[in-house]
Amino acid sequence: MAIKKLAHYSIRTNNLEASLRFYTEVLSFRSGYRPAFPFPGLWLYIDEDESEFGAIHLIGVDANSPKGLLDYLGERKAYDQGGTGALDHIAFLASDWQIIRSRCLEHGVPYSERVVPDLGLLQVFLTDPSGLTIELNFPASEHRR
Structure with a gap:
């Protein structure tokens, strides 16, 4: 099989700071290197090793300046719905x-x-x-x- 393992998952969030606090202060992830994408966000790591590019990518949704995100990742359904959608957990x-x-x-x-x-x-x-x-x-x- 060509797929080796899950690399990361991404979350589009309207509240980047609340998400950062949850994942770092409650679950002990660590914010680390993230390329300079044209939209707000953070990459979260399980430990000090950054060779696999983070386990969680937080994508900040800025309603006042959505162009960078839309240009890079494309249009998605309404961001404020929250929840897991078809993904259970x-x-x-x-x-x-x-x-x-x-x-x-x-x-x-x-x-x-x-x-x-x-x-x-x-x-x-x-x-x-x-x-x-x-x-x-x-x-x-x-x-x-």
């Missing part, structure tokens, strides 16, 4: 649920937990500022009893 393998849980509580980010005993997995579901569902998968041993 994005999932990450994760560790240290109690630390992330504390950050969720500190930042007022609601979450739901589910244990999948057959997989030895704790699934945690969050919603980012644009309405995208994020699933974090932890070892089931990290579940509070």
Whole structure:
């Protein structure tokens, strides 16, 4: 097969700062190198390695100056609808649920937990500022009893 792995996903957001805070302060991503595209945005990295060009690309939608984004990526449906559309969720393998849980509580980010005993997995579901569902998968041993 020619496809090797998922490279990144992009989120068009009306609130770049809120998205940045969610992904950096709650989930511990790091903002790093991003080329000088003709529209606002940020590339977020899992760690210090920038060789794979970021895991998440935040695309800032500037209603007052949309030309650069429209010229580069083209027209899309209304940006203010939010949510996942046909995409149900994005999932990450994760560790240290109690630390992330504390950050969720500190930042007022609601979450739901589910244990999948057959997989030895704790699934945690969050919603980012644009309405995208994020699933974090932890070892089931990290579940509070």
